[in-house]
Amino acid sequence: MHPAPSVIVFTTFSGLGFGLLFWLGLGMPAPTGMTAFVFFVLAYLCAVGGLLASTFHLGHPERFLKAFSQWQTSWLSREGIAAVVTLLIMALYGAGLVFLGAKWSVLGWLGALGSLVTVGTTSMIYAQMKTVPRWRHWSTPGIFVSFSLGGGALMAGQTTIALILLLVAAAFQIASWVIGDNQLANSGTTIETATGLGHIGKVRAFEPPHTGTNYLMKEFIHVVGRKHALKLRIIGAILGFAVPIAFLAVGVTHLTAFLAIASHVAGVLALRWLFFAQAEHVVGLYYGKR
């Protein structure tokens, strides 16, 4: 899959933002006044900034309101609704903390639930794709939710919880690599089933339909990620998990917390890039490529 920068930025930062909102909603921490203001601004910058970035790759972003209409079948529509509802609830909850010093816990819990649902619906956009066997697995929601909650806890200053959740996120990531590497082969979809010619013999793509490239090849066939997959996995895992976990274990100051968060974000960006770049869409089989 083509790793579009807008989608990588969107999933990474909205995941972090909603993760932070989740912990704020649970009252962990429950700051008031200026401190609360800083926390909520940070969370909204990440969540809303991420959502805005996701509109950059649309052909007609001005029609975005229509995208809230098909919640009965579409995970993308559900995600949009969940995100907006959550942001509205948490804006009220945040306003209470910032301006009135009041903690409306029920609103916070609802907002936390909404944050979890939003990240879950984001992950289902990918996990639902039968056409991308690597994604169609429980480890995809596992990665998205654990990254979001772990990164959110890190930003919320919940040291112990962050430590545990980053370990869980790393475990989900490794599981998705180990399982994901065999998903295409295990899916049973091959160039033979794609063409229906397997009963005759071994099929090979002989001549493509055109001399140049096309939308499908640009969108679905990406080989650079796979070429450097192992290196990128190591870099992503070190930056995303090992460095922040080490900082958390050593002890948290403002500086180490900042470094831990910066390293985590860089790592998640690399891992998210790989999440797309490594994923094989079955349409590549028609072109004799993966």
Added chain:
Amino acid sequence: MTQLPTSTDKKLGLVIDLDTCVGCHACVVSCKGWNTENYGAPLSDQNAYSGAASGTFLNRVHSYEVQPPEGQAQLIHFPKSCLHCDDAPCVTVCPTGASYKRQEDGIVLVNESSCIGCGLCAWACPYGARELDAAEGVMKKCTLCVDRIYNENLPEEDRQPACVRTCPAGARHFGDFADPDSNVSILTAERGGMDLMPELGTSPVNKYLPPRPKDTSTDIDILAPYLTPVAEDGQGFIGWLDKALSAFPGGSK
């Protein structure tokens, strides 16, 4: 609406005969021509006169080499367009309701004025049947020439998809799969029409007819024995010429 109809009154679609297709790409050209000038946004090209040309097509012809366990490899031309699946995954993922499958005839269409160009339907389609037009920013796909098949301004023989009408080999057939006596249903039954990627559960309406088995006779032609290479044994004049020329400096032995 992105909810699929539980059943459709008709199941309009294509039968594509892989035995007959000669790979001339006439269907590609006629499709591009008709659908650029008619329903919806035109099918744009980018850098059409450069070395890096690309463009939107609703129908593309691949060619595959198939190597049986024994004998000669076969070359099979393989036209591919929207299969108008009964369980179309492209429709249900659409967030705006722009993609839909018609209850009356089963055609899968895009309402371009509602499409936000997110591309998710193209992700969901295993067949590469949908392409986002780079100029218009909306999703394009085969409409089964919905603006031809019901068009009473056209002569009766032209009321079929442009690709079917133009195919010089008769490799493409259009009809109603819900009617067991239709041309396409009979062809599918007689020739073992098959689904592409059946394991993905999309239940395609379009069917592909597999190539017929190759003739197994070794006598391909009554003239064949007379056409064998003359100098294989290196006898006579040709044999002498071969030796003489090989004796020159630089000659091959």
